[in-house]
Amino acid sequence: MEAGGDGARRFKKSGGLLRQGDVTVFQVIAAEEASFPVSMMCETLDVSRSGYYAWKTREPSVRSRENAALAQEVPEIHAASRRTYGSPRVRSELRGRGRKVSRKRVARIMREKGIQGRRRPKFARTTDSNHRLPVADNVLGRNFTASKPDKAWVADITYVWTLEGWLYLAVIIDLFSRRVVGWSMADHMRTELVLGALRAALGHLLTRDGARTAISEWIEVFYNRQRRHSSIGYSTPIAYEESFYAEQAQTQAA
Missing domain, CATH: 1.10.10 (Arc Repressor Mutant, subunit A)
Structure with a gap:
């Protein structure tokens, strides 16, 4: 020295x-x-x-303490989202916890921590329109919104590869809350399965039973109860419906 x-x-x-x-x-x-x-x-x-x-x-400033807390909470929220959330949904979750924070601030912390939301996969067309089967009328007219639960449901079909072969997933989604209201899985894609589908990001799955367990947990635990949807104000499907019914009850009681 x-x-x-x-x-x-x-x-x-x-x-x-x-x-x-x-x-x-x-x-x-x-x-x-x-x-x-x-x-x-x-x-x-x-x-x-x-x-x-x-x-x-001297004690750290309020801003410094907030940054330290956010630096811990942001990665926790991102991990709890199955590492899918970007800055808008992370910010929404923070605001749900009572934290007033800007999206830019959340994005900066995510960059500093080296975390990012999962990007949507590129759209791949799987529908074959070259057939002579009857086609249902388009009653929605591309209006994918609804004013209350159970007014409009939409469906599609997707599939998951396992070492035992394909597992096909059919899901029905309520357009009001984006809640999954009905779903089924099978090792075939016959007409009775085509009730709807949900594209979900899944890892490499060894068996159909493993895929069934992962998909069931993803839908019932994460998608319906935890995942925040931008189309319904970054609420979760279950919370959005509960809020709707609570408002209806207050209106009727008034």
Whole structure:
């Protein structure tokens, strides 16, 4: 450790661009405590030792405490979302916990932590329209919204590869809340299965039973009760329906 002459000159040169009284001065002193005496650094930078030690023992600012808390909560929320949430849904979950935070701030923390939402896969057309079978009328007219539960349901079909072969998944979704109201799985894709489908991101699955268990848990635990949907104000399907029925009850009681 150099306390005199050359050491002081070297430190003064490295800190020459700092402004007196700037908190950055104290940060540099704290970072260099292992290399230079505090008294020499304070004298070189023309700040008081008492001021430095007062700064060092001062409690973190409200903003600093908030950032520390967010740095812990954001990764937890992202992990709980099966690593699917981007900054809008993470922010919505934070606001649901009573935290007032901007999307930009959440996005910055996610970048710093190296986490990001899962991107939607590119659309792949699987429907074969070249057939002579009867086609149902398009009663929705591409209006994929509903004013109350059970007014409009939509369906499609998807499939999951396992080492035992394909497992086909059929799901019905309520357009009001985006809740999955009915679903089934089978190792075939006959007409009775085609009640609806949900595209869900799934890992490599070894057996159909394993796929059934994973899909069941994904729908009933995560999708319906935890996943926030942008189309319904970043609420969850179950919470959105419960809120609707609570408002209906209040209206009837008034």
